[in-house]
Structures are given as structure tokens and as C-alpha cells.
Amino acid sequence: MDTETDEVIEGVGPRLRALRRHRGITLADLATTTGVSESTLSRLESGQRRATLELLLPLARTYNVPLDDLVGAPRTGDPRIHLTPIHRFGMTFVPLSRRPGGIQAFKMIIPAPQEPLVPSPKTHDGFEWLYVLTGRLRLVVGERDLTLPRGEAAEFDTSSPHWLGSADGKAVELLILFDPQGMRTHIHADPHRPAR
Structure with a gap:
């Protein structure tokens, strides 16, 4: 073979x-x-x-x-990825990558909540990078409660308790890169390099 x-x-x-x-x-x-x-x-x-x-x-x-x-068979002739949305936790995840393991890319859509949401942070293995495409994201990571407008990005270790939701009651769209093995998916900051 x-x-x-x-x-x-x-x-x-x-x-x-x-x-x-x-x-x-x-x-x-x-x-x-x-x-x-x-x-x-x-x-x-x-x-x-x-x-x-x-x-x-x-x-x-x-x-x-x-x-x-x-x-994961290679498609012949047609380079397009056929997207199948996944609905989970009241959100929609649209896979943008198809390779097994390693970095996985998703478009994530958080709908406008029917009523104000109370954050319920969760943890899991890995590291996550996200970029706000539209709307205002409320991001809770550990003790931090942040609001990210369109165009802002964040990255965090998902073993820290975290939660994502709408900051203003409107829908939010994100681009998310997630690595289940815990490798960094965005290289702005090197954890081994001292902060300046």
C-alpha cells in the first residue's frame, strides 16, 4: 500500500x-x-x-x-468542502475542515437568546482560538468576564472553565480553531517566552 x-x-x-x-x-x-x-x-x-x-x-x-x-477520501476534481451544520448546546457549528485530529476549524453561530443567559462555564482538553465575525461575544474564562466586538480575537486553554454567549442579546458569529490535543492553534503568544 x-x-x-x-x-x-x-x-x-x-x-x-x-x-x-x-x-x-x-x-x-x-x-x-x-x-x-x-x-x-x-x-x-x-x-x-x-x-x-x-x-x-x-x-x-x-x-x-x-x-x-x-x-477522508480525497475528492476528485471538486475542491469544495460540503458543509453539514451540527446543532449542539443551542448553537450551530459549521465544520470548515475535514482532516482527522489536529486543528479543526468551525464557524460557530450563537443565536440571539430568548432570555438573559447565566454563564455555566465548562472545561475540556485542548486549546481554542476564536475570532468574532459579527455581533458582540461575551467570553467568560476563569475569573475574567470579557466582551469582544466584531474583529477581536481571543485564545485560551480550554482546561480553564469557559463559556461563550451573546453580550447584547443579539446573534454572534465566530470563527473557531480548536485543537483537541492541546497544541496551540494561534501563535501570537509563545507560552515559553517571557512577557514583554
Whole structure:
């Protein structure tokens, strides 16, 4: 097998795990929906089980994505990315990148809230960079409560409690780069370099 094929095959497991976690689905729920055992799904995601058409077809149906998206097959001729919005936590995430692992890019849309929201900060592994495209973002990170207007950017370690919402009751659109492995996604600041 050539190197490109090996890379595509090795990327299937991490891509499936990232998609499942991003959709907020447990292995048990996925097993029930697809009819594939939980242990087989786990081995498939960890790379201990090789992907087959028999395993990938029910996953593609469940996730409602083309089979090519699950395996990361290169598209022939057409360089466009076909965007499938994901609705989660009352927000819309539009994936802008398709490679497994590493930096993931999303357009995030926070709708205008029906009533004032009380921040409920969460934590997870990784590092996040965001840029406000439209609206005014309220960003709570640790003890800081910030308002970012259109054109401002922020970056933070997502192991710190954080929350994103509308600062003025109107919709907000963001560009977000997220790295689940915790690598920095924006290189304005080097954590090993002393501040000036």
C-alpha cells in the first residue's frame, strides 16, 4: 500500500471518534443505532479494528454524512468542502475542515437568546482560538468576564472553565480553531517566552 492510502486508513479511527464526540453520542448509543457492537466500535475508533464497508455504511447513515467524509477520501476534481451544520448546546457549528485530529476549524453561530443567559462555564482538553465575525461575544474564562466586538480575537486553554454567549442579546458569529490535543492553534503568544 502507498503512503497516502496508509494515512487515509490510519485516519479513519480518529475521524470516527472525533465525529462521535462532537455529536455528543456515546458508544452505547451508537451501538444501539447502528447495530454494531460497542466493543467493535471502540476497536474501530482506536485503530485496533480495520474499517470495512460493512462497518462504515451504518455509521455514515447514522451520522448522515457521505461515506467519503468518514474515511477522508480525497475528492476528485471538486475542491469544495460540503458543509453539514451540527446543532449542539443551542448553537450551530459549521465544520470548515475535514482532516482527522489536529486543528479543526468551525464557524460557530450563537443565536440571539430568548432570555438573559447565566454563564455555566465548562472545561475540556485542548486549546481554542476564536475570532468574532459579527455581533458582540461575551467570553467568560476563569475569573475574567470579557466582551469582544466584531474583529477581536481571543485564545485560551480550554482546561480553564469557559463559556461563550451573546453580550447584547443579539446573534454572534465566530470563527473557531480548536485543537483537541492541546497544541496551540494561534501563535501570537509563545507560552515559553517571557512577557514583554
